[in-house]
Amino acid sequence: MLDLANARADQARHEQRDAAAIAAAIPIPIRLPARLDGQPLTHLSASSYSKWLACPEAWRRHYILGERSAPSGAMFLGSRVDDTLCLYYQQLIDTGETLTPTQLQDHYRDRWSAQIAYEHDRHGISWNDALPEQAAFNLGLRALETALNRIVPHLGHPLAVQRKLELTLAPALEWTVQCFPDLETTSSEGEPVQRVVDFKVKDVLISAEQARSDIQASIYLAARWLEGQPATEFLFAQIAKPGPRRQQIGHTIVPTARSTGQLRGTLARLALAASQINACHHTYGPDRPWGFADPTGWRCSPRYCPHWTTCPGGRGL
Numbered sequence: 001m002l003d004l005a006n007a008r009a010d011q012a013r014h015e016q017r018d019a020a021a022i023a024a025a026i027p028i029p030i031r032l033p034a035r036l037d038g039q040p041l042t043h044l045s046a047s048s049y050s051k052w053l054a055c056p057e058a059w060r061r062h063y064i065l066g067e068r069s070a071p072s073g074a075m076f077l078g079s080r081v082d083d084t085l086c087l088y089y090q091q092l093i094d095t096g097e098t099l100t101p102t103q104l105q106d107h108y109r110d111r112w113s114a115q116i117a118y119e120h121d122r123h124g125i126s127w128n129d130a131l132p133e134q135a136a137f138n139l140g141l142r143a144l145e146t147a148l149n150r151i152v153p154h155l156g157h158p159l160a161v162q163r164k165l166e167l168t169l170a171p172a173l174e175w176t177v178q179c180f181p182d183l184e185t186t187s188s189e190g191e192p193v194q195r196v197v198d199f200k201v202k203d204v205l206i207s208a209e210q211a212r213s214d215i216q217a218s219i220y221l222a223a224r225w226l227e228g229q230p231a232t233e234f235l236f237a238q239i240a241k242p243g244p245r246r247q248q249i250g251h252t253i254v255p256t257a258r259s260t261g262q263l264r265g266t267l268a269r270l271a272l273a274a275s276q277i278n279a280c281h282h283t284y285g286p287d288r289p290w291g292f293a294d295p296t297g298w299r300c301s302p303r304y305c306p307h308w309t310t311c312p313g314g315r316g317l
């Protein structure tokens, strides 16, 4: 056991050197820019990297200026289903006991009410006609039932729930990339297969092809690789909402993996993003736009961008 631990530590040190070498090839900043309230930005994440790629101006407004908006009803629903499935696995890890469907439904209901109150004290929740609150609540109950019956039996033995995984590109940096995987598992029979699992409740499911280049999977697998405990695969454990595309609730598990070259490429992407963020801050400062999204993209629209009405790249000047 000790040998295994030493081997992993050696491997982790080796991987860290890899990361440092990648970082050294790109002028990576020691620290990220400060927020407008003076607090330092101490980490990036998969979602912040995605926002950066989609629109640097949206990134500046969100992370530097702190412009926040109400979560959509779909986001709120997905988070409550996540919460409940994570509780299911945490209980299993802590006590070896499986919560009953009724216990999970009670937790879901309590958590839903508590988070509604929390969000109402902040920015509210942006429900829409296609998914009003009561319909979303009921859909969450059905999503949980589907997950328990159709998805959970295929995920393997749970090792950790929402563990904080922190990826650093070089020892001296004052920032990291943080990940909180919903679930980490290992197969319970045969050759051990280490997995990272992300639960999703979606209208449009992530396909196998999209999964192959999905940045969340890349970053989470890179973080596992760097800590010396590489995961074999990342699973998108998805519940498909009923709607115009399908009559009934559906489900699918989409696995994806990354080669060592792809993991190294992910680190290079993160290093370059940090470098570009600092370059924008240096060139334009915190108060001027940093670069607008492609105006033909779906994100740059009043429906999907919370900054659209005040953004020169959105509604205009």
Ligand code: SF4
Pocket (backbone or CB within 6 Å): 055, 057, 058, 291, 292, 293, 299, 300, 301, 305, 306, 307, 308, 311, 312, 313, 314, 315
């Ligand atoms: S309106 Fe378009 S350009 Fe402006 S922040 Fe939103 S996505 Fe970016």
